[in-house]
Amino acid sequence: MAEHLSSNRLRWDLSPSDLKARAEKLKETTRAVYDAVGGVSKENVTYNNIIQALADNDCEYGVMRNMLDFPQHVSPNKELREASTDADKVLSEFDVEMSMRQDVFDNLVAFQGKTDVSSLEPEAKRYLEKKIKLGRRNGLHLPKDVQDKVKALKKRASDISIDYNKNVNDENTILEFTEAELGGLPDDFIKRLEKTADGKCKVTLKYPDYFPLMRKAHNPDTRRRMETAFNSRCKTENTAILEELVKIRAQLAKLLGYSTHAEYILEMRMAKTPETVSSFLSGLAEKLRPLQREELEGFLKYKEEDCKKYGYEFDNKINLWDMRYFMNMSEEKRYSVDHDKLKEYFPLEKVIKGSLDIYQLEAG
Structure with missing residues (x-):
């Protein structure tokens, strides 16, 4: 071999x-x-x-x-x-x-x-x-007509799943922000962005743009625009794909003798049944709720201070587009973790070379 x-x-x-x-x-x-x-x-x-x-x-x-x-x-x-x-x-x-x-x-x-x-x-x-x-x-233990249906459904599910990923990979939305709207982001991030004719910064929805912006941008509206656009990627074409996939999975589960797609998938995993997963998640949520409340209270204090510092209205709630920003702030303030400082110890060229060295196949 x-x-x-x-x-x-x-x-x-x-x-x-x-x-x-x-x-x-x-x-x-x-x-x-x-x-x-x-x-x-x-x-x-x-x-x-x-x-x-x-x-x-x-x-x-x-x-x-x-x-x-x-x-x-x-x-x-x-x-x-x-x-x-x-x-x-x-x-x-x-x-x-x-x-x-x-x-x-x-x-x-x-x-x-x-x-x-x-x-x-x-x-x-x-x-x-x-x-x-x-x-x-x-379904290879089932009658031929059932196998044919399973085969056709599996092929269709495979095709449209690939289409889904292709849509995301080819997505090319550009958001435009002024440098002031990107306040809080490091200089190296701002400098690498392409600029429009009127000097605005072009920001994509790709991970190298999305994560830094959501973690560091002071402006809540900047974060809101990015989070909304990011979670709306390919929504028209991919929503139709997801709706069809849900139907296909339900049909396959029924043909193969399972009550739901979840039951079919979990049979091969450690949990085995949907009931086990549901019980585990509900129990875990209950145990984590006190910690959740404590962290959200801390985030709200950070947000109130941040809004006063930069002159933004404080709405007394943590929105979806606030989460990464205040999680990052919590890491910096409570645990002295500064991702920008960490980057200095991991130059891109050395990280790429090291990663490729690790995964490189040696001759047999």
């Missing part, structure tokens, strides 16, 4: 055409593995031709798929982002198709039936059980 991976080193210099070609190649090689696994007769299933074959492919596939998916989230090149999104759609549809392979599922069940599972290594035992569990959660 290590040797196989080393011959397919991760690449971040791919062109749009490279992404398309590699996506098709990845489908081709993966389909060949699934065809081979699915083509084994039930009498001849073994650890090597079923479990080992699928596990090796999953490892290789996951690494290569991430390489093709990543550019849509980070590339400044729109053509490359779109090519990555297209590759993601192609592979997401392929993922659904492979997850619904009845022949592969049947051979996994056959292997489980003829093997002393307790004799397997713990990792292999878990892998086998999870693969079969996922097959059942895809």
Whole structure:
């Protein structure tokens, strides 16, 4: 496996055409593995031709798929982002198709039936059980007409989820503020902003602009405008997507024998049931409420002082757009944590190099 991976080193210099070609190649090689696994007769299933074959492919596939998916989230090149999104759609549809392979599922069940599972290594035992569990959660134990409905719904959900992310990634709203309206933000933040013809600062809704502004801008209206715009990103197109996703998830849950989407999702997680989550959250909220009241009272005192200092009207409440600002102020005043000072110890170039060194794949 290590040797196989080393011959397919991760690449971040791919062109749009490279992404398309590699996506098709990845489908081709993966389909060949699934065809081979699915083509084994039930009498001849073994650890090597079923479990080992699928596990090796999953490892290789996951690494290569991430390489093709990543550019849509980070590339400044729109053509490359779109090519990555297209590759993601192609592979997401392929993922659904492979997850619904009845022949592969049947051979996994056959292997489980003829093997002393307790004799397997713990990792292999878990892998086998999870693969079969996922097959059942895809409806592979149900009649063919139900499977077809599940498959169609999963493909549609995958497609529109990718569209949702693409809309957010391509969002390019610009807010314009005077330097006075950005009072409280450090000079290096102001200097790096593009300026309009009349000298106003152009601020995007991307994280490098959003978080500093919400933490440091003195002007409540500046924070309100940013918070409102940030939480309204792509609201027209993405609201329609979310509404459709809710319906699809409810349909899938019903088809697969679950009362709700939450019940379906939580089955594979530590909590297991919606009731456990609800009980945990309500109990946690009750225990944290005294601390919440104490912190909000502290924030209100900070806000009253801040409004007097900068000449703003004090409304005697902590609004959504006030939270990050006064949380940051609390860190500075109560715990002597100054994020601007911390930045001085982490120059961008060194942080980038260090991060890449940590995550870099070594040759096998």
